[in-house]
Amino acid sequence: MTEKNKPIEPDTVECDVCLKHIPESVAQTMEGKDYIHHFCGLHCYKKWQETELSDEKAANN
Numbered sequence: 121m122t123e124k125n126k127p128i129e130p131d132t133v134e135c136d137v138c139l140k141h142i143p144e145s146v147a148q149t150m151e152g153k154d155y156i157h158h159f160c161g162l163h164c165y166k167k168w169q170e171t172e173l174s175d176e177k178a179a180n181n
């Protein structure tokens with residue numbers, strides 16, 4: 121008998137903003153330079169975008 125009782129973890133990703141685990145299929149994704157950002161929803165995506173933009177402003181200063 122083969123062991124097939126291992127719980128199969130669905131592909132989950134961590135939201136970049138609230139760190140919630142979400143199924144990859146429902147995650148909002150945003151490709152960065154060498155990293156793909158994941159978000160549980162648009163509100164987190166927008167939040168992240170705001171911080172990204174303010175980071176850029178700070179870098180340009």
Ligand SMILES: [Zn+2]
Binds near residue numbers: 135137139140160164
């Ligand atoms: Zn989130």
